[in-house]
Amino acid sequence: MKRSVALRLCAALATAAVVGTTGALVSVPEASAAAGTATGYASQNGGTTGGAGGETVRATTGTAIHEALCGRAASDTPITIEVEGTINHGNTSKVSGDSCNTADDVIELKQISNVTIVGVGNGAVFDQLGIHIREASNIIIQNVTVRNVKKSGSPTSNGGDAIGMESDVRNVWADHLTLEASGGESEGFDGLFDMKNNTQYVTLSYSILRNSGRGGLVGSSESDTSNGYITYDHNLYENIDSRTPLLRGGTAHIYNNHYVSLHESGINSRAGARAKVDNNYFQDSKDVLGTFYTDQAGYWQVSGNIFDNVSWSEPGEENNPAGPDPQSNTTVDVPYSYDLDEADCVPSVVNRTAGANTGLQVSDGSC
Template sequence: MRRSVAVRLSALLATGALAAATGAALSTASTAEAAVAASGATGFATQNGGTTGGAGGQTVRATTGTAIHQALCSRASSSTPIVIQVEGTINHGNTSKVSGDSCSTADGVIELKQISNVTIVGVGNGAVFDQLGIHIRQSSNIIIQNVTIRNVKKSGSPTSNGGDAIGMESDVRNVWVDHTTLEASGGESEGFDGLFDMKDNTQYVTLSYSTLRNSGRGGLIGSSESDTSNGYVTFHHNLYENIDSRTPLLRGGIAHIYNNHYKSLNESGINSRAGARAKVDNNYFEDSKDVLGTFYTDAAGYWQVSGNIFDNVTWSERSGDHNPAGPNPTSNTSVSIPYAFTPDAASCVPSVVSQTAGANKGLKVSDGSCTPQTPDPTEPGPTDPDPDPTDPDPTDPPTGTNLSLTAGADGTSKASGTSYGNVRDGNMSTYWSPAGSTGSVSVKWGSATTVSKVNIREAAGAEGNIGSWRVVNHDTGAVLASGSGAGVIGFAPTSLQKITFQITGSSGTPRIAEFETYAS
């Protein structure tokens, strides 16, 4: 075992003996049990039609791996949406193959194969997958949230999932892994492989608010220099701690890596190679070695860097197939990001990530201003039912005072000559435009303010340019409404300090003259 990985084993093993799963293996969840807050996918998982998992489907409870498989196999079809709430310890002793027309499962691994529209979420006292990995293959629209996966081995006993905590392969699309803890107890010589691996045409994946630690390998995108069909992966607000290498290893494709805390990377960190392009923004690298570069190959990769902090990072000399980007990393490519995001400043990333990353942290997220927020499960989200038909039409003209007139404003980007403040100045002749075809603008107050309608007014000459959009409670990340085209947008009354209008598609340059907000 590498000494660098071994030093934290005592803390890992001190978590106690494994509990056997008890009680009903599978049951229909009550309304209270179903109240698990999931704000909605972020990053590249929002593209290609988005990632909603089992939203809108039946919610069931499982306390064994066999019960998870049974829930998948009991669906009407392999694409019938389902939310599987997991509590307890899932291990080899309680994970067996289940057969059915809507599933293809196997013993000793949670197999998500040739299926779609599934959410697996830890609830109650937590969900631990012990020595048992999750394998996603030929599947799409999958969410894995609030679970711990530990000590998965590819050699020794028992083995599972090729040694990967989470492994994706063979035409996988749209996966969001959020608030998970993925950990091992050593490197390859101890029988472990990667914590988070993607290969053989896996695309549109986000890993967010997760902890990856005590492993020789953090994860990879692409299994070899010729496996370059993977990509469009976002890594944000994750903690990588006591990892030897691959945080991640990128072979081809595009990755967006921001607001992660890297601590004790022992040999190398982000390894961009074989033509991969990584946008590396506002990360905090600490007590680590060679945190970015092209390593162990002469097939170069590329990076765009900005806003990162390097705290006690050492850099090796460039030699042969070892090409670190430091000691003063500079960009050698440009990467365009198609979705809206609001990064925290790198200086507060350790604090934010320590409060939000990992399972059983209350699904806390950052609001982009270095302030963790706890999602409110009562907030409306994208899977909420339509408003009561007896309620007033949400598109009726708003009444009362435009609350934006006394508010502040900010956003993710702005075109030259435009201003965020123009959307709340009451002047239709001024406007804000994003720097590209998509972007977001927010209205914010110093204290909680109740809003139930917004009115998006486009500037003269730009009518109809706004395509698809989302209105987001920026405090929690909850999606209040989504649709296309400007105008009046209604939703359930919501108390918040910041509301965001995200433009996710457009037919021309968006120009928002006014982002009006109303209580009714």
């Protein structure tokens, strides 16, 4: 099921184009920079194809991204938006139209479907500007960096989430991303990859999440258990306090990830959540798996993981670490096929493949 290592971003568009004043370039429909096929739970529920088959537009500003969404015939007309350059508050404004519902100071994918956003050329950086997915379906975000999104201080965007999904979201594939902050909540940052209020069939693959207090959550509270069917594979979580991820209800498949320097807790399965945790490499971290900060238990199935210099706290009323000898307390069947890398190969595989601007490389099954 692995995507070919040979898949790459298209280097250029072999067609005439017209450059607009807001930084958008329109090309013929068949030219598309998105590569690979959605994997994991994003491949279920009809699959995730994004803007495949639609027009391709080049954008160098946030306003141009919004204009591309608003310029479609309908809110479900497929479109691929190739992004290059730095997207920030200064170049991202609300655009109005019948096929969009955008806002200032955030990339707004709201009440729409069939969209791909992919970084091309010298790369795409969303600087202090979050991507908000709401009441949307069939979305691909690939090969972009999102950094330093704040919920307090200045400037603020997307509630402090690098990528946030909420309210009846279906089928999102987030692939080869670099999501990073410069601190935790006290410095004004929130989550890097959050899902709330009935978000389902999501895959986060080959991405880097680092330097944040919070990696990400599934469910905004113990009562928000309508989310689930999430796959996390071949990601690097580095220098994170907690939430890698925090699961409140739902089902997650977590495999072949490299975890380094998790300071407080890691995979936090609670409120009935069920996590299948396969062939991950946990390194120099604390409490990497269990139920933490609540008495509402979650569950896990573990296989093939490596725990390298991992410390475990003592169990308590609201603290149930899975270690020091993690054992399965549930079973989770996933409906798709997948190939596992050996856990001892995970650091090298993730090091050469994860994150934006790596040529969309994926594991070839070797160290």
